[in-house]
Amino acid sequence: MRNFLFELKEGLFISFRAIGANKGRSVLTTLGIVIGVWAVVTMSTAIKGIDNAFKTGVASLGSDNIFIDKWAWFNHDTPWWELRNRRDLTMEDYEKYRSLAKLPIAIAPSNWTRKLVKHGDNIIESVFLTATTSEYLNTTNLTFSEGRFFNELESNGGRGVAVLGSAIAEKLFPNGGAVGNIIDVSGKKMRVVGILEEQGSWVMGDFNPDNQIYFPLEFTFKNFIHRRESITINVRAANPQSVAEVEEEAIGIMRRVRSLKYNEDNDFSINQQSGLLGEIDKTVGVIQIAGYFITGLSLFVGAIGIMNIMFVSVKERTKEIGIRKAIGAKRRTILGQFIAEASIICLIGGFIGLIFAVITGFVINQWLPTVVQFDAVILAVGISLITGIFSGFAPAYTAAKLDPVDALRYE
């Protein structure tokens, strides 16, 4: 063991000398690993970022919520035409559910439409609007940068009041001063009463609060749609543990409300954020596999580059190997020396790649909430070391096997 450590130490010294003696070539060789490790670490950082973005994005939806709807949002088992043929979920159903449900801490009906929205010369086409009641706020985690949500009075009276998502406010009122101003929604006037803080839930697309406008449901019944159109019921449980009970209760009540017989299937769906998370995990998983495959490939190419250069190096230093063998270097000494050399080159490359990846991580952080993780550092070092040993082995073995007489004679 002591002997092994001694040889390892001396092998490393010899390798450092050899790398120092061939600086130019070592730098070029390292480049492949720098790029490879940079790609892998950046990839893992970006994926982590996407994952974080999805999770925080979905969080504004509320993790304790269920959504009772005619449609199943994430379930692809029920054919779409069966969903379409279900009876609409109406305000009547909502009222009955509301009077019977005991467990939820907040319940709000909602309906979504797309409308053209104007303020002066600023026009946004096809804005996603959520029509709901004042209680909606209690079913979400929304926060305000200015103003407030519409109150019960405004809600019940179906007043023309609106709460703007941060991005919408930015577009309609580039110079600020939105609260108190009047906006035009498809020809109807609404007064802005509040602006939301940026929620950063871009992964939710249309449902990102940043790109939405909230206004009273009664207003939409008066101006845009018929009272009997289908709505979604947002239900919030007291805590994550009680979500399942709330769901059980909701199924029971809704079956009663819809007068379903014991042998009939539910003609409504209970949707949950976890369904969305499942979808997201699938998407991120695909990105992950594709990403690691591609970056892994670049690392593999880097490794082949190192192997190639190590082979050249062995050929070039045949005489040196001959000399070393003549004065007593054993096979394993030579083997160790060349593997150590390849590993050191890879480790240096990996370290440089890591530095670049950390810098890139800060750049990515502008868009995705992420920094280089500690496990990514371990990953980088591990990968570099394995690459070094892997790409160094074959050339080192060739060197170790050289016949000293032939090697000394080599010019």
Add this chain to the structure above:
Amino acid sequence: MNIINIEHIAKIYEVGSEIVKALADVSLRIDKNEYVAIMGPSGSGKSTLMNILGCLDTPSRGIYNFEGFNVSEMDDNQLASIRNKKIGFVFQIFNLLPRSTALHNVELPLVYAGIGKVERLERASKALESVGLSDRVEHKPNELSGGQRQRVAVARALVTNPSIILADEPTGNLDSKTGNDIMKLFQDLHDKGNTIIIVTHEEEVARHANRIIRIRDGFVERDEIVRERTFLSGN
């Protein structure tokens, strides 16, 4: 006491379908503190003999006994160990590591012998001092003259206190003045009790030894004591 005892060794190479007998049948004994020159024209088999004597190669047939060890049956690693501890090589073209300093070149055999850094540096410095190069330890081979390089090589050969010093045409790449300096170095080493084997094709060089073994066509042609040895006087 004899260090080298060779009995009926042969070395046969197969080059394609042709069989080449580099050494046909050679028997030799070399005693401690002998100064032997091995001579022969090119193709005589003297290089092959030298490789076998230096444990760089093993014979195809016959027995090679080195200080009681049967070298002819050793594997690569055991041979490496014998070369490291028992044999000091001096080559015609010096064979120093070009990018390492004189000190590191001399230190290297001790690295392979598993000797710690402090002792290594001390012994390497002492070896360089004994060949008169204590002021050149940090120079790289390309910063040294031919004669100085060969002195570094001799220091490297000496540093492990080997049983024999094996020199292959040690003056072949030097002018006659520096060549003589090197031969004087060998003469001094011999006087101090070292066993020296020089392989050469120059009669003049060979006459420094006290015994000349002439090889021709893979056989020992003649093995004689030198009656009129060339002695170099010190300066």
